[in-house]
Amino acid sequence: MTALTLSTSSAATLRADAIVVGVAKGAKGAVLAPGAEAADKAFDGKLAAVLETLGASGAEGEVTKLPAASGLKAAVVLAVGLGEAPAEDAEYDAEALRRAAGSAARALTGSKKAAFALPAEDAEAVAAISEGALLGAYAFTAYRSNGGDAKAARGAKKADGKSAPLAEVAILGGKPRDKAHKAAVERAQTLAAEVNRARDLINTPSNDLTPKSFAAQAQAAAKEFGLKVEVLDEKALTKGGYGGLMGVGQGSENPPRLVRIGYTHAKAEKTLALVGKGITYDSGGISLKPAGHNETMKCDMSGAAAVFAAVVAAARLGLRVNVTGWLALAENMPSGGALRPGDVLTMYSGKTVEVLNTDAEGRLVLADALTRASEEQPDAIVDVATLTGAMVLALGNRTFGIMANDNAFRASVHEIAEEAGEPAWPMPMPSELRKTLDSPIADLKNIGERAGGGLLAGVFLQEFVGEGIPWAHLDIAGPAFHESAPFGYTPKGGTGSAVRTLVGLAERTADGDLG
Ligand code: BES
Ligand code: MN
Ligand code: ZN
Helix, strand or coil: CCEEEEECCCCCCCCCCEEEEEEEEECCEEEECCCCHHHHHHCCCCHHHHHHHCCCCCCCCCEEEEECCCCCCCCEEEEEEEEECCCCCCCCCHHHHHHHHHHHHHHCCCCCEEEEECCCCCHHHHHHHHHHHHHHCCCCCCCCCCCCHHHHHCCCCCCCHHHCCCCEEEEECCCCCCHHHHHHHHHHHHHHHHHHHHHHHHHCCCCCCCHHHHHHHHHHHHHHHCCEEEEECHHHHHHHCCHHHHHHHCCCCCCCEEEEEEECCCCCCCEEEEEEEEEEEECCCCCCCCCCCCCCHHHHHHHHHHHHHHHHHHHHHCCCCEEEEEEEEEEECCCCCCCCCCCEEECCCCCEEECCCCCCCHHHHHHHHHHHHHHCCCCEEEEEECCCHHHHHHHCCCCEEEEECCHHHHHHHHHHHHHHCCCEEECCCCHHHHHHHCCCCCCEECCCCCCCHHHHHHHHHHCCCCCCCCEEEEECCCCCEECCCCECCECCEECCCCHHHHHHHHHHHHCCCCC
16 A cells, blocks of 8 residues: 655655645635645745646646646646635635545556645644545556566566556655644554455455455454454355345355454443445346346445455454444356245245345345344444445435434434545335335245335345344445546545445444444
8 A cells, every 4th residue: 555654844845756735716716725835935926826827726636737846856746626715714624635635646646756735734634635645546456467466476577667556645744743643644544454455355356256255355354453253154054044145145156155253342332233245246146137237246245345344444443342244245146056036035034035036135145144143232233235226326326325223323324424525315214115025925025116226125124133223224336336437536446435434433333422
């Protein structure tokens, strides 16, 4: 990962390939953000005017590169847009800083060292700039013949420098001796490393990431970070009566796994259970997805990736809370042995489900994991899943839906998500939808009416949550995988959606700020 330091040096004297400054939309045109003073001085106080001449407006995501004036040690000044300038005395919004730092880091791909002269006015701003830079510099190179770790290990060519992520960032204005600033950088490093762990897992193609290899990664991380891990394989799952996981996985050559990965703190007062949908490939099964709907379905384990990463992050941050992750891993494939539409499964809870659409598989694997997680009576359960196309239609590609059996808990999760910079929105679970899941032969069906498909999935899951346990369901089908052009700190491909929200939730729970 990109190296990050706090530096008291001036932009004028620091040796770097580029100096990054912020430019915002002021009332009368582009204005420089605090932090840009030294760079501006080298341009005789005319940097904003020069930038405007080059077409810069300060709009969010805008990047303008220009040769540095003499008097600066760097070769290039890179101005990054921050959007509307805040009112006088107000500070830049954390998300604006995160995104600007991310855009700058992406624009500097191939550079070695950059000095970020952005408004690092307090620890919160330092945190935002750090997160944005580390997340924006992410690149998934494992499968490039000229730059991949895997290939490099086999003695292939070395990485070509042009596509290498920005190697080093110095945050100017950050105070290396200030406890809060130092802590902000350390937290950002852990958080970004774990978001990037989730991204790597999501980006790994399904021929390399199977339930078994995913479980092996959980075991390796557990060893590295001192976590407790248990893996139920197909034998144990059959014996244990995990009908949902086994049913979904029965058509695949790669059998299912249920992973329990737990972090505990000796002085913890609360236990959080996190449950992730881990379909390593979703073909739809016998209810096969048409072409055009299956190209990105390696991403259908994004929920499990987020849960896994969040548990490791909680451990690395040493949070005073117990966090148990449940990874419901299976591959949904059609074959002579696959689940058929019309089959009835007996779930781990004992309830029977008539499977009328094998493409509604996520709720089946999650159901078993939710029941199993509930047995341990955690203080709260949050599940994360790329669950429905309906949620994408409702909320778009950047916002995840939050459903819950408890209004206060849903509101808290929403607030934490927004604070973390993850757009989210509360969705209802109308009780009248439950009857559309009634089956003529089993306890319930896995699909109901088409209307409100995202909400109905939540209603289905609720049937498997233990009585009296606060539970929230995050449907990340939209934001989990980013297909269009990168923006801010969001790359193409796996985004690591929900990791920061889950870590924020663990932190709040540790601080005793949640019920
Ligand atoms: N994994 C999909 C949902 C999905 C869609 C994730 C788009 C990411 C992007 C899920 O398993 C699925 O197929 N859901 C069906 C449910 C339906 C059959 C009730 C859907 O949304 O169409
Ligand atoms: Mn599906
Ligand atoms: Zn799916």
